[in-house]
Amino acid sequence: QQPVQSPQAVILREGEDAVINCSSSKALYSVHWYRQKHGEAPVFLMILLKGGEQKGHEKISASFNEKKQQSSLYLTASQLSYSGTYFCGTMNYGGSQGNLIFGKGTKLSVKP
């Protein structure tokens, strides 16, 4: 079951904050976050396991709410380099032990 990401797109000014959400209709075992810049391959940001929260980058953090079956990615004091499409990938209980199902992505544009 593909997770749902929101918003689909967001435009920020440098220094502003943003939140990207990822929701699943099934119980989540883990959530991965990736960023893809235009014309490039996705790059791993962080992984969240059940009951945990892990910061992968200085001003980019995430939370994982097992009960609500959702994760949120927080981008603080955004920089131009944060621009790109953010994907969450989820691993569900009972699913294949290893493969991720990715959401459709959230396009983030940071303007000067």
Place this chain on the structure above:
Amino acid sequence: GAGVSQSPSNKVTEKGKDVELRCDPISGHTALYWYRQRLGQGLEFLIYFQGNSAPDKSGLPSDRFSAERTGESVSTLTIQRTQQEDSAVYLCASSWTSGGSQFFGPGTRLTVL
């Protein structure tokens, strides 16, 4: 090598031809994944290999698609009798273990005329 490599970087083929895409994962990574990304779209899971276990082929869109992996190294994705809707970027990723962070290759851009 230092990262995941894929070849060719670009492939243009005629409808009905077979194509073979190659992926070299990071040395030591036991898990390997193939994804398809159509223009402006998300990542569509195709197939997943973990060590010597049977691969998870649940994402392959049709029997024209197949993939193999030699031990814990190179993988090839084969598309037979290509169709125009197969045009996309095919991404390969690998990870240390099942469920771990995935490192992506640069992708192969396939264009079917």
